[in-house]
Amino acid sequence: MVDRVTIEVIRHAAIFTAEEMGVVLRNTAFSPNIRDRLDYSCAILAPSGELVAQAEHIPVHLGSMPIGVKNMVKALEENGVSLGPGDVAVSNDPYITGTHLNDVMVLKPVYVDGELVAYVANKAHHVDVGGLVPGGIGAGVRSLREEGLVIPPVKLVEAGRLRTDIVRLLEANVRTPRSLRGDLMAQLAALNTGEKRIRELAERYGVDALLEAWEEILGYTEKYTRTLLQGLVGDGGGAYEAEDYVELESGELAKIRVRLEISPERIVADFTGTDRQVDEPLNAVYGVTVAATTYAIKAVIDPDMPMNSGFYRVVEIQAPRGTLVNPVPPAPVGGGNVETSQRIADVVLRALAEAFPGRVPAASCGTMSNLLLGGKGWAFYETIGCGSGARPCCDGVDGVHTNMTNTLNTPIEVAEAEYPLLFRAYELRPDSGGPGRWRGGLGVVRAVTVLEDGVTVTVYAERSRLRPWGLEGGEPGAPFRSYVVKASGERVELPAKATVRLSRGDTVYIETPGGGGYGSPCERPRDQLEHDVEDGKVSPEAARRYCQPGSR
Incomplete structure (x- = not known):
């Protein structure tokens, strides 16, 4: 021994x-x-x-x-x-x-x-x-x-x-x-x-x-996790359900549904009822579903506990074959890893908010806001930060990577030295955080100009139609949006999932979502709201509408 x-x-x-x-x-x-x-x-x-x-x-x-x-x-x-x-x-x-x-x-x-x-x-x-x-x-x-x-x-x-x-x-x-x-x-x-x-x-x-x-x-981790569950649910437990959606290129929505069965001994996450796999890259392989589900559960029950396979012995994940969360080949899965993973985390967190009130924040942006550019002999990729969801105690965090991603931004100096790119903007996005007693974090505005012809740009993101949800009366965060400003000055709106060709001097703008708010906006102290306005995080017009439901 x-x-x-x-x-x-x-x-x-x-x-x-x-x-x-x-x-x-x-x-x-x-x-x-x-x-x-x-x-x-x-x-x-x-x-x-x-x-x-x-x-x-x-x-x-x-x-x-x-x-x-x-x-x-x-x-x-x-x-x-x-x-x-x-x-x-x-x-x-x-x-x-x-x-x-x-x-x-x-x-x-x-x-x-x-x-x-x-x-x-x-x-x-x-x-x-x-x-x-x-x-x-x-x-x-x-x-x-x-x-x-x-x-x-x-x-x-x-x-x-x-x-x-x-x-x-x-x-x-x-x-x-x-x-x-x-x-x-x-x-x-x-x-x-x-x-x-x-x-x-x-x-x-x-x-x-x-x-x-x-x-x-x-x-040890297995026993510790069971002890945590026993402390949280006692001799009881229960079943909690939630659903959310990813946005298909066709304009339709595809459902992700989860049922969490929580007992003092284990948690079973059952994704029965999730839509079938789709003919585009939003499918998430089983490994992604396991990663997103266990991440969300651990984040709620004890974010500081040691993480290893002892935890997986306590959490069982059932994902029907042929669905969005467990596709069969050769279904494309590139976007499922970066986007559907975020939605899986969201839907599990939403169910956990019912199970453990007061322990779960509002929805974060729910997208990695992927930007990909490439030309002759080069390729550039990054995920762009956004607003995290407001918490039961405090505001969300502005301009960060959330949930299933933990990367940094690409330093502008590095990107401009390595690629034919010129960055025009990199700033927080005012009014993007969901109103609430605690305000959602702000999203980011990032803009880049291409310096050669024939550049392929792909924008691949979510939450352009279904905004990040709030909790306990909090309102949703602002949606994702992107557009191109041509060298001629013409502005072209882009869908959240788009691949287009750019010419020298064209600029692509990405505006990432903010996090959802927590608690009623009417309960936000006036001095905090005034401070938001002074900092440029909330516009005076938005502040005046802060206590009007559905004001955005």
């Missing part, structure tokens, strides 16, 4: 190892999307494929990591391939790795004295993986193959030797081969760092102690 102190030392060492892997990946990455936006995630997993430690990276990556690892190992074994010492597997098949094609996942087993003691893994969002449009995510995409190159699980490194044939194959199928190679090598460097640290732990405490520590760590 390993003593509790040693287990805690190993637990924190594993978490630090995942964080250090992320530092190595960031410091050695080539593209701004990974180097500056930090669109990557690192984790440590037990030989069973269960997550034992993660860095504080991207929720949609991390929540799907155990599914991706188990699926990759299984797929390799079914083809007669096993991962030995010095091997690294790679894949981006979302139906295996659990997110979307741009997230390239690499996996390395850690052996000590011939025994498998752990896996180290990371996912990184490569800005381009081929496909019909730069960046892969685009309006008009109708199948997975149109989104880009699908990499089935294959060895990228074999017995310590890089398979350059695989690297050349990948480079030949993307618009930005130099970035792909540089970022892929950074991912391998991160794995090597993780392997080194895990081997050091095994050498210090012994293989048996390390393996026992993994199970103790998972068991």
Whole structure:
């Protein structure tokens, strides 16, 4: 038996190892999307494929990591391939790795004295993986193959030797081969760092102690989660339902429905009643659904608790096959990872607001507000911050990434140095936060001018028609909108999901949603409202209408 102190030392060492892997990946990455936006995630997993430690990276990556690892190992074994010492597997098949094609996942087993003691893994969002449009995510995409190159699980490194044939194959199928190679090598460097640290732990405490520590760590989180539930629901519990919608390119709405059955022992999230998968990229693979659901539940019951697969032992997720939240291939899924994931989180949070009143904020913006641009030999991608939902205690946060994304913005100086782009605006969006006793956070206005002809731009966002909802009488946040101002001065409104061609001097404007308000706007203290006006967050006209229901 390993003593509790040693287990805690190993637990924190594993978490630090995942964080250090992320530092190595960031410091050695080539593209701004990974180097500056930090669109990557690192984790440590037990030989069973269960997550034992993660860095504080991207929720949609991390929540799907155990599914991706188990699926990759299984797929390799079914083809007669096993991962030995010095091997690294790679894949981006979302139906295996659990997110979307741009997230390239690499996996390395850690052996000590011939025994498998752990896996180290990371996912990184490569800005381009081929496909019909730069960046892969685009309006008009109708199948997975149109989104880009699908990499089935294959060895990228074999017995310590890089398979350059695989690297050349990948480079030949993307618009930005130099970035792909540089970022892929950074991912391998991160794995090597993780392997080194895990081997050091095994050498210090012994293989048996390390393996026992993994199970103790998972068991503790499982027991802790059940204790939390018992404290929250007592001997009772109940069932709570909610539904929300994603906005299809056709103008129709597609429903996501959840029923949460909460007891002192477990939570079952059942998505029966969700609409069937669609012929556009809004489908979310099962890994995304697991990630978004567990994120929302953990955020409400205890955001500070340790996160690993012990938590997943308490939460069961039922997602019918062939639906928006568990599609079958070759349905496209690029937007499901970034947009439908947000809606899944929203709908689970809405149900939790019924279960645990006073613990759940109003809806955040509900979109990652994706902007993709590409030209000859380059591709640019970013998600843009927005307003978070007002909380039961205070206002929402202005201009941040919320829920399933945890990236930074792309620094303007970096983007302008790397690409033929000129940024015209980057500011908070006045009047975008939902009115309430506590005001929703403000969205963002971001505008960029292209400096060459023939640039393809894709805007892919949500909440353009169904605004982020408020709670307890709070009003919804402002909707998403975007438009292009041509070099001639002509203004062209864009739908929330659009792929268009721009010419030199054209400028695309993105206005992201604000968060929903919490509590009646009539209860907001006058001095706080006056302060909002002084800060330019609420216009004088909007302030005068603040206590009029449906004023916006």
